[in-house]
Amino acid sequence: MSFLVSEELSFRIPVELRYETRDPYAVRLTFHLPGDAPVTWAFSRELLVDGVNGPCGEGDVHISPHGSDPLSDALIRLQVGTDTALFKVSIAPLIAFLDRTDRLVPLGQERALADFDSHLDEALGRILADSTG
Template sequence: MRESVQAEVLMSFLVSEELSFRIPVELGYETGDPYAVRMTFHLPGDAPVTWAFGRELLLDGINARSGDGDVCIAPVGPEGLSDVRIRLQVGCERAVFRASAAPLVAFLDRTDKLVPLGQERTLGDFEENLEAALGRILAEETAG
């Protein structure tokens, strides 16, 4: 039986240095894909956009810059549990969001209660889970 954790967080979408607006972002985690978290962004006037990336990337990015390439997460300030900046990039297109670390930590804590970090592989057939996850990602890419 698949179990899941969901949460909604308000994030600031940083349009420029001077302009930002708050949007709801759905966070999701499923035991069927235990390595990944999903963020679904609801931008005004656009269809929702979902990004999937490693749960560990999100956890690491709360305390120190983490990620290369499409997803980069880093704390905004040097003090613990400051805001977090999330940069998502496809080619030369980039979107930057800012969120409070506290709700992200609370979400990650709930995922850890469901599947402790480091125990993801014990959830059954790793290859089957990987194939299912890749199939979902390919389906999302061809649909979008």
């Protein structure tokens, strides 16, 4: 992916896309920035599917096709408070990734794999650990 610092300045960074069947609704992007610890963002797989087809997203993650050929590139905007990071990525690898995730868990079939009780217990444990630490 390319990290777009401004209209004139961008640089490529390695990004790992991950999908795990134990969390079938989410995809993860891990950014490996030079000199920093990797940063992982998790968001809805459906958001990524929708974003390669048209602008979408509310809150912290926005995805939209970019350029004169709508199937060439996508922009991914990540926001924390007032800080925003903008990335450009070729859509072809995103579609290939989404195709592989769909073979593991077809879109719309996530509920069959989701173990809501264990995910809730895990999330509550993390929240409680963070609030006491």
